[in-house]
Amino acid sequence: MSVLVVGTTALDSIKTPKSENPRLLGGSASHAAVAASFFAPTKLSGVVGGDFPSKYLTLYKKHGIDLAGLERVHDGQTFHWSGEYEVNMNNRRTLNTVLGVIENWSPKLPGSYEEAPFVLLANISPSVQHTVLDQVRKPKFVVADTMDLWLNVALADLLRLLKRVDCLVLNDSEARQLTEDDNVVTALKKIHKLGPSYVIIKKGEHGSILSGPKGLFLAPAYPLKKVVDPTGAGDSFVGGLMGYLAAQKSGSVETNLRRALIHGSVVASFCCEGFGLIRTTRTKREEIHARVAQLEHLVRI
């Protein structure tokens, strides 16, 4: 089955003390769609400007990503984020953000997208997430990702969205902000009360926690010797997770979700090993399978 991914399609310029990496392919939808494409047919809904390099279209196509829903505004500018890392690569600060064509975007899905069974509302404004959800019919499983920005500036829209999705994905500090609760177990219970049957809290190198009707699952992160750039790791995680779910021919979402988190973690680990999508797009399926097997061994009691 296929995955529909909506989110940002961006250019990221990432400076470090040692290198400049201008105008890399970035954005939540780019990371999530490439990650999903390792497992299942993937449809992208996004918007880019006339400055979007054709080599990035070629890259999407190399991954078999359906671009019928990638809108192009020829006289507009692609969403562009610039940031800088500190020496130890742990802290990142934003230098500049140009919203460009994303600012007033209201996605119109091609007819071929409307029946997508797995819908991933990757990180973008909740209003865009609603607009996409309005255009799909009877999806089997809808996941929304979000970020602190939307908790700050679009909380009402986000809370309305939570009543329409099966699963919310957010990181631990966002979960604290949303629930005003420091304890992850009780925070999860509060988020379920806002709507979603499944909640996944991302904890970076400490893994993630899935909460669903059958209780909790504590998922590990793949331990990396070197993190080059964690930008997009969360998007890769949820993209890999959805791709894996869509690819399963048997079992329910409930029974497949644990293994889906493991696959998401593994794709995210590759993402962290290079700037932007550089390492992810070089990843071979066999490398993913090998790391999944390793990760399973690392947590087996």
Place this chain on the structure above:
Amino acid sequence: MSVLVVGTTALDSIKTPKSENPRLLGGSASHAAVAASFFAPTKLSGVVGGDFPSKYLTLYKKHGIDLAGLERVHDGQTFHWSGEYEVNMNNRRTLNTVLGVIENWSPKLPGSYEEAPFVLLANISPSVQHTVLDQVRKPKFVVADTMDLWLNVALADLLRLLKRVDCLVLNDSEARQLTEDDNVVTALKKIHKLGPSYVIIKKGEHGSILSGPKGLFLAPAYPLKKVVDPTGAGDSFVGGLMGYLAAQKSGSVETNLRRALIHGSVVASFCCEGFGLIRTTRTKREEIHARVAQLEHLVRI
């Protein structure tokens, strides 16, 4: 087989915004010995003053802990730590520390302790840890715990100790301090080069990582709805771990260690649910078994 535990035997006075808890039983050896006692015969090496309440001796005895190596200095004062928690219970600050009888203590082990196969050098000065290690013959497995204080004031002694132990246990910030490395995987490799075949890095609510000759094991922490007082959780973890190892009638330390970490995590979870040792000492073996089974389920893929 039995476990010998050396460390601090203390009185802890813990203030919170809502309550005062004066002169609780505390100290690394108290927490570790009680934790180990759930699984295996446990021998305590420690020192207390004339002010040490007899009810705490009764508590040790209730857990079957061998007190032949608990020295009593009748005209001395028991090591006493006073601390205060902030409103959210996440930050703790020390109000006062009275070293008392621990300051110049040089343990002398009773003959019955010398053959202990499992030796836990719980958190105390490396010089005391050396002194105990000098008095045991051919132990099967020696684990040392430590803390940032000893990295700051007794690094040379600690480095010398690392060449004499099978396993070092420390938390993530201590591992960074010891190795000057932010990455846990490469920090582990550096610690192995200092001596121990096994290294365990504790990450609090994020679980722990075991590194040994057969690679890594990512161990979960038991997810708690409410943390009352994390004081002693690390000591309970390593005590439970050693008690479990000592209780196994088959399998090598290597093959039993993964399950040992799970048992340690579970005892630590009970420790966090009450001030001092209040909840731990009320724990029944069936409660431990139930949480171990739950924790195994929470990480099963």
